[in-house]
Amino acid sequence: MEIEDKLKKTGFVAISNEIAEALARTNLSEYESRSLWVILRKTYGWNKNSDLISIGQFAKITGKDGANIFRAIRRLEDKKIVLVNNKERINSYSINPNTHEWKIDSITIVRNDNGVSTDNNVPSNKMQLSLETKTSLSPATNTIDTNKKTLLQNTSNSSNTKNKSDLAILVEYYQRLYTKKFGAKPTIGKNSWGKYGRLFKAKLDQGISPKEVVLALRTFSKSPDSSPSRLGFDLGIFLSDSVFNKMRALSIKSSEEQEAEDKYGKY
Numbered sequence: 001m002e003i004e005d006k007l008k009k010t011g012f013v014a015i016s017n018e019i020a021e022a023l024a025r026t027n028l029s030e031y032e033s034r035s036l037w038v039i040l041r042k043t044y045g046w047n048k049n050s051d052l053i054s055i056g057q058f059a060k061i062t063g064k065d066g067a068n069i070f071r072a073i074r075r076l077e078d079k080k081i082v083l084v085n086n087k088e089r090i091n092s093y094s095i096n097p098n099t100h101e102w103k104i105d106s107i108t109i110v111r112n113d114n115g116v117s118t119d120n121n122v123p124s125n126k127m128q129l130s131l132e133t134k135t136s137l138s139p140a141t142n143t144i145d146t147n148k149k150t151l152l153q154n155t156s157n158s159s160n161t162k163n164k165s166d167l168a169i170l171v172e173y174y175q176r177l178y179t180k181k182f183g184a185k186p187t188i189g190k191n192s193w194g195k196y197g198r199l200f201k202a203k204l205d206q207g208i209s210p211k212e213v214v215l216a217l218r219t220f221s222k223s224p225d226s227s228p229s230r231l232g233f234d235l236g237i238f239l240s241d242s243v244f245n246k247m248r249a250l251s252i253k254s255s256e257e258q259e260a261e262d263k264y265g266k267y
Contacts, residue, residue: 013045022099026081031072034062039082039093050085050094079103166210170200173214177221199239206241213239 028036038061042051058073059066073093076082080101085092096102174196178186186196203213216239 013040014047015040015044016097018099019095019097022102026102029072029075031062031064031068032076034064035069035072036076036082036095038062039095043094050083050092052090052092054090166204167197167201170204170210170213170217171197174200174217177217181221203239 023036035058038053038058039051041061042053042057043049055066055070058064058069062069073082073084077084080096080103083094083096085094175185178184200213204210
């Protein structure tokens, strides 16, 4: 009764189980999460489906810069988590109740005894790599439907996929990024995987997770182009300890890459 009395006095946000479960499966950046909670508070918190909310209100409630909040809201709209009704001065915001339409920015790659597969419900003893792609979350099946080709599609038909190490998978992913960036495949030995493979191995031996290496490689792939002759030097910078320390300090995950751009600018 004490809890019920307090809720009656202070109010509460009534969120449907479907939306709560969808949010539990969705990675959001700090700015996206705070912006979403403002919308939840202003709508469901007042038993409304939508509400007019100014950017100034978002900034005041979240304590964040309005420009960063504006970009976060745009991303939530792009992901179809939030619906925006453009008005002349102040926009109206609501949560998209059709959670099967929500889009997220990461895909989980799972390597198991039967090869490589995608799954949104992954046991902790399976290796997970978050790779860049657009996906659609399906609450009915609790799975992820991919819309772009990923490392999975490049390797799932390989006869020795199940025997590949984390290092081998990282090297394949790096080859794909390199080819996209420079228009040619890097020279990597079959056994040693070259100097780049040694860089990856050194990081894995340090306890850096494959997911963190993938994020660093993705950041590298988006950096200004440099000549392949400088590549070893440049890649070494992106795999330096200071980079991983900063990533861990910010608790950056694959789908929170935009949060780093909000705070430090685009790489």
